[in-house]
Amino acid sequence: MREITFEAVKNAVKTNLIKINYNLDDSFVKRLEDARDRESQSVSKSILDDIIENQKIARRGIIPLCQDTGIVVAFVEMGRNIFFDGDIGAAINAGVSAAYEEGYLRKSVVKHPFNRENTKDNTPAVIHTKLTKGEEIKIKLAAKGAGSENMSKVVMLKPSDGIEGVKQLVKDTIFKAGGRPCPPIIVGIGIGGNLEKSALLSKEALLRDLDDQSSDPTIRDLENTLYDEINALGVGAMGVGGDITCMGVKINYYPMHIASLPVAINIQCHANRHDEVIL
Amino acid sequence: MKKLTPPISNETVQSLRVGDKVLLSGTIYTARDQAHMRLVNEENPSFDLNGAVIYYVGPTPARDGEVIGACGPTSSYRMDSLAVPLMERGVKMMIGKGNRGKDFRESMQKNNAVYMIATGGAGALLASKIKKRELLMYEDLGPEAIYKLDVENFPCFVAYDVHGNSLFKGDDNA
Numbered sequence: 001m002r003e004i005t006f007e008a009v010k011n012a013v014k015t016n017l018i019k020i021n022y023n024l025d026d027s028f029v030k031r032l033e034d035a036r037d038r039e040s041q042s043v044s045k046s047i048l049d050d051i052i053e054n055q056k057i058a059r060r061g062i063i064p065l066c067q068d069t070g071i072v073v074a075f076v077e078m079g080r081n082i083f084f085d086g087d088i089g090a091a092i093n094a095g096v097s098a099a100y101e102e103g104y105l106r107k108s109v110v111k112h113p114f115n116r117e118n119t120k121d122n123t124p125a126v127i128h129t130k131l132t133k134g135e136e137i138k139i140k141l142a143a144k145g146a147g148s149e150n151m152s153k154v155v156m157l158k159p160s161d162g163i164e165g166v167k168q169l170v171k172d173t174i175f176k177a178g179g180r181p182c183p184p185i186i187v188g189i190g191i192g193g194n195l196e197k198s199a200l201l202s203k204e205a206l207l208r209d210l211d212d213q214s215s216d217p218t219i220r221d222l223e224n225t226l227y228d229e230i231n232a233l234g235v236g237a238m239g240v241g242g243d244i245t246c247m248g249v250k251i252n253y254y255p256m257h258i259a260s261l262p263v264a265i266n267i268q269c270h271a272n273r274h275d276e277v278i279l
Numbered sequence: 280m281k282k283l284t285p286p287i288s289n290e291t292v293q294s295l296r297v298g299d300k301v302l303l304s305g306t307i308y309t310a311r312d313q314a315h316m317r318l319v320n321e322e323n324p325s326f327d328l329n330g331a332v333i334y335y336v337g338p339t340p341a342r343d344g345e346v347i348g349a350c351g352p353t354s355s356y357r358m359d360s361l362a363v364p365l366m367e368r369g370v371k372m373m374i375g376k377g378n379r380g381k382d383f384r385e386s387m388q389k390n391n392a393v394y395m396i397a398t399g400g401a402g403a404l405l406a407s408k409i410k411k412r413e414l415l416m417y418e419d420l421g422p423e424a425i426y427k428l429d430v431e432n433f434p435c436f437v438a439y440d441v442h443g444n445s446l447f448k449g450d451d452n453a
Binding site: 043050053057062065066068069104107147174178179181182233234235236239240242269270 | 336339341377398399400402404406447448
């Protein structure tokens, strides 16, 4: 049985959160450069140029990519054969607190829905923990901004709405959101389970690699069709009209009640900050 | 490309058209959700609203020796109803990101004002255009306090002009 300490978890979380707030993933930057080259509208193209230039400046490590350094989301997988003497949530929050202080990141979390008092260290993170096999702790981390999160939603469709109903809902949501979620966006869709399960599926979908395709042929086709149809909406970078509205569509699904078709749409902005740490 | 220096005149507002790229140099003021809620009830704000440019932003903390942290625009729609009384008191230009509501757009045309967008998420790039920062009001709001910013060639685009045109493709009001 391997022992993993509180400090090890805290430090890994801290280092990773600082890294993602200053360094956009290289393969994602490549995708943005391809998108800029393909864009035919001049204002949208100029915005994509700014986004690419911005990540170069952020990479120097002085100023983060975006002023909304997000609320932290953590998906934790705890191997059964590790020994961790303590509260994993507390270790993650200690990492968040250290990262947002030492990394000069904005503290964007308030305690209460109405008095809006800031917690001053960006904790608590939103943490989902699951027990798995093995001798590792795996933590998927995201710094999730509110601009795109606020344009996300869960809708309980009827089973008879089917695939066309899902497509229409997704396209309506993205068209109405316009420039607010900071396109080009990534769209995570959760279908099935129940109300809260669909929302979790949509968040997990956003954390998938953009090259990853669903193993289910129907779902894979829907990911590809929605990618084309969302881009055909013409929303463009920051909503100004253009060919590039989305960089990827990922769909996760789960069994559901015979009477239900829950659909969650979670939107990620172009400051696509997430990573995975394994201890 | 148009170069402008605040305060913004009625004539300047009239001359701007959707899609124009503007480089601002001079003084602009930051305000977002909480600052707007207070500012609308303020009889004597510590800056002149007439011709003023308001930037919707809540920056990250500045490192020692830096003017400011990341400071890209926040979503403007949250300030829609609070922007109306400020336009009635002379605010001429607002910079943010994303679409806004019908009532805001009508008030903008009535009060001869213009709505600009800066590139959302380009917080590091936009920080490089800010030369000086001075706390003006509501220090207790932290990143939401009102700051006076001296900017140089701060890039933005006309998103809604006073003539009723919109730059946006996706829109609640389309």
